[in-house]
Every structure is written in C-alpha cells, then in structure tokens.
Amino acid sequence: MFRLFRDSLGACLAPQGSVVCIGAFDGVHCGHRALLGRVRERADALDMQAIAVSFEPVPREFFARSTPLPRLDSARGKIEQIRECGIDDLLLMRFNAALAAMPAEEFVEQILINRLEAREVWVGADFRFGHGRRGDIDLLREMGEAHGFRAEVFAEFSLGDLRVRSSEIRELLAAGEFAIAARLLGHPFRIGGHVVHGRQLGRKLGYPTANIRLGRRTSPINGIFAVRVHGVAAQALPAVASLGVRPTVDGVEPLLEAHLFNFDGDLYGRRIDVEFVAKLRDEEKFSTLEAMVEQIDRDAAEARKVLAASQPDSPPDAGAHPVRIRSSGVLA
Incomplete structure (x- = not known):
C-alpha cells in the first residue's frame, strides 16, 4: 500500500x-x-x-x-x-x-x-x-x-x-512541440485543477469556459490551444483553450480557460485535466471585443480540425524513438 x-x-x-x-x-x-x-x-x-x-x-x-x-x-x-x-x-x-x-x-x-x-x-x-x-x-x-x-x-x-530531461521537455512545450514532449513525458502534457467561477464574459460572448487558476504555479506555455478535457465525461471532450493573462480584458492573474465543444453543463467545483494537443497562436490584445470574438471563431474552427485529425491519448512511438542509455553505473 x-x-x-x-x-x-x-x-x-x-x-x-x-x-x-x-x-x-x-x-x-x-x-x-x-x-x-x-x-x-x-x-x-x-x-x-x-x-x-x-x-x-x-x-x-x-x-x-x-x-x-x-x-x-x-x-x-x-x-x-x-x-x-x-x-x-x-x-x-x-x-x-x-x-x-x-x-x-x-x-x-x-x-x-x-x-x-x-x-x-x-x-x-x-x-x-x-x-x-x-x-x-x-x-x-x-x-x-x-x-x-x-x-x-x-x-x-x-x-x-533527444535527452529525456525536464529542462528539454519545458523547451519543447514552449516551442509548441507537444507530440515530441509527450514522447519524453510518456503521456500528453496536461494541466489540472478545480473549475472556478470567472467573470462570465465568455458566456456573454457565446463561448462559456471552464476556468482553472494556476495560483503560484508557473506554466511552461501560454497562448491559444487545441485541447482535450478529461474528467467531464467517460471520454475526453474536444475544446479550444486560452492560457495567459487575457490582455484584451485587462487580466492580470494567469488563467486557463477551456471552451468545450457541444457541451452545456455546470462544472464548477469539479476537477478536470486539460490535455494540450497543439498550439494555435500566441495571446493577442484586440482593439474591440468584436474583433476578439471573430478570432475566437477562427480558433475554434481550427481546433476542431486539429483534434479531428489527431488520435486521443496516442502512446509514445517507442519504435521510432528507441530508448538509449548515455552513461553507465547501473547494477547488473
């Protein structure tokens, strides 16, 4: 035990x-x-x-x-x-x-x-x-x-x-190389937490989101992403997510916001895990909310395409990337 x-x-x-x-x-x-x-x-x-x-x-x-x-x-x-x-x-x-x-x-x-x-x-x-x-x-x-x-x-x-080291993985994630980072991790990169109340702005704009505060934790990534959300249904649900400070609405605290496609339910207080599949773009400050919504429309459409073309929870391709040991010192 x-x-x-x-x-x-x-x-x-x-x-x-x-x-x-x-x-x-x-x-x-x-x-x-x-x-x-x-x-x-x-x-x-x-x-x-x-x-x-x-x-x-x-x-x-x-x-x-x-x-x-x-x-x-x-x-x-x-x-x-x-x-x-x-x-x-x-x-x-x-x-x-x-x-x-x-x-x-x-x-x-x-x-x-x-x-x-x-x-x-x-x-x-x-x-x-x-x-x-x-x-x-x-x-x-x-x-x-x-x-x-x-x-x-x-x-x-x-x-x-590729060396399997935490520092290497951080660099891969920052560069948007999620598939390669997943091979080194042995699983897709995820951020988990309990869904908290936000400002309800996403709902007013037609894109309600499940929000996770990072607190004192610093993320190796930021921007807009195609993601899958675990912990809501039996299978992971496709979504588009933003991770950052939301400059258009004068945000300060880093926040992970995920809009789940074809889902309408109450997730407040529930623990979810957000699996990052692909980076779509960097965070951007828009001059108007209308311009931001137009870009979110494009982000959502692109995320749907990316997720439809990828396989959820694909295992690392060990055959294509065989494990190699660089140094000695293990017990026989």
Whole structure:
C-alpha cells in the first residue's frame, strides 16, 4: 500500500531496509519512470521497501524566486504518478531555508540512515544535495561505505537524439512541440485543477469556459490551444483553450480557460485535466471585443480540425524513438 510522508524526522519508515531514489521528479517523465522502476526491481530482489524522496517546492524554485521555474506538473500530479510506478513510500520534503542550510552529511545521517534505513541509494549523474550543493555521488559513496549502503548513478535516458530531461521537455512545450514532449513525458502534457467561477464574459460572448487558476504555479506555455478535457465525461471532450493573462480584458492573474465543444453543463467545483494537443497562436490584445470574438471563431474552427485529425491519448512511438542509455553505473 502506497504511503505519503511529509515529515523529514520521525520513526524509521523501513526497519527491514530500503532502496531509495532521490530527485525533483518534475513531470515524472520516461527517465524518472525508468529510475523508479529500477528501484522497485531492486527492492523486490532484496525484499526491502522501495522509497522515493522528493521536494516541494523543487530546489530550483526555492533558489530562483525572481525567475519562477515553469512546472511540468503539480505536487498532486507528481504524487499520483510516483504512486503509479509501484513505489511503496514517498517522502515529500518541504524545501525551505532550514533544509537548504542542512549539511550534506546531516542529510545522509538524518534522512537516508535514520529515517529510511537505506541499503541502496539511486541518483542521477548530476545530483547535488546539502548546503552549498556540496553533496554529490562521491560523498554518497564515501558515506555509504561507512554506514552500510550502496550509492548508484542511474543512466541518463534519450529517445532517439533527444535527452529525456525536464529542462528539454519545458523547451519543447514552449516551442509548441507537444507530440515530441509527450514522447519524453510518456503521456500528453496536461494541466489540472478545480473549475472556478470567472467573470462570465465568455458566456456573454457565446463561448462559456471552464476556468482553472494556476495560483503560484508557473506554466511552461501560454497562448491559444487545441485541447482535450478529461474528467467531464467517460471520454475526453474536444475544446479550444486560452492560457495567459487575457490582455484584451485587462487580466492580470494567469488563467486557463477551456471552451468545450457541444457541451452545456455546470462544472464548477469539479476537477478536470486539460490535455494540450497543439498550439494555435500566441495571446493577442484586440482593439474591440468584436474583433476578439471573430478570432475566437477562427480558433475554434481550427481546433476542431486539429483534434479531428489527431488520435486521443496516442502512446509514445517507442519504435521510432528507441530508448538509449548515455552513461553507465547501473547494477547488473
């Protein structure tokens, strides 16, 4: 049974020992899933618990507050996807000033040894931890020898010539390359949330929308999109969506607005997920509402064409983009 823990201190979670992986896991992409799968395999082989350690906010968000990191998923989405990978426990630590100031050696002793009883620790090749990013794989291996655990580097994945990394996926999404980004993620890019009340302007203009506030989350994309909306009916519903600040109506807060085709119902309070299929254009400020509606008419027509020509939830083409491992360091 999957367990979620947010407290870094407390009783040992795995008295019989554990196999642990550590990472930000933003988006839980194909490379993350492969790492989580390896941890599951090793835990089964050793009859131990499989544990993932992650952070919210992710460290890069904490240290670069003036330039917010575009997130590939919410904390809720990350938790759910890690659970789906068969991990027993997720220790989701709050990354704050105290954790940022914790020496690397203390992190190993308090978290990996006392809290998790780690026997194997898996990290990426560029993994750094502890105050001043002093901790690395060499320190992990040195402390592992002293405390009875092995530290291993998991190989970097690529699909064809594309590295499977969160930063690469953010760049692909920003460029509107949703199909390629979906291959690296292992699933289409989505933004989820609860439908909230808006200004009702869309309804007055003939385009009622389901609105999702992003809150503090920064999106890697903005503009007008052809999308599919999950969580309303048994199958995803086609829609056209706007993601941005709505300059024509003097918007300030980023908002995701989706107009569902051939749907008339009350979605307030319901959680939905918006799957992005194609970018139609950038956000634009119009001189009049009439000009904006004319453009929305064209956007809706284009979105219908795009969605009719695409297959919903198409799996990544693994044959066309074989997985390649760039580095060594995995257990035999």
